[in-house]
Amino acid sequence: MTGLPDHLRRATRSRSEAAEQRSRTALSGLVRNGKPINFTAVARAAGVSTDFLYRHPELRALIERHRAKGGVPAGSVPEQTAGSSTSSAVRVLSARLTQEQKARQGEVAKLRKALEVAQGENLALRRRLARYEED
Incomplete structure (x- = not known):
């Protein structure tokens, strides 16, 4: 090549x-x-x-x-003063994200429970079907 x-x-x-x-x-x-x-x-x-x-x-x-x-260049605004509104926005968004994560975790737990129930029903139906097919 x-x-x-x-x-x-x-x-x-x-x-x-x-x-x-x-x-x-x-x-x-x-x-x-x-x-x-x-x-x-x-x-x-x-x-x-x-x-x-x-x-x-x-x-x-x-x-x-x-x-x-x-270092912060001379004549620039210190990070804390300039970023105070940014940091409060970050805190608000962080709190909102935490709430959404908890809500999603609750939804996931419900869906897992429903999946377990459905899998249990599926297994029971398969067992019944196997009994009928043996005859």
């Missing part, structure tokens, strides 16, 4: 290099604007997959280094 033709190899390399450059540009833009640095944010800004970023050791190291700094 032969490898890719040269023109396809060059095109693939070119696309990869362009994606790597977009990733570097996106990362520097996020840093410059004081945005949180993580693989998802860089991938979205660069138009690449997170898998692409994880597979490129240099990009991965850069993102991890910036993510580790994690």
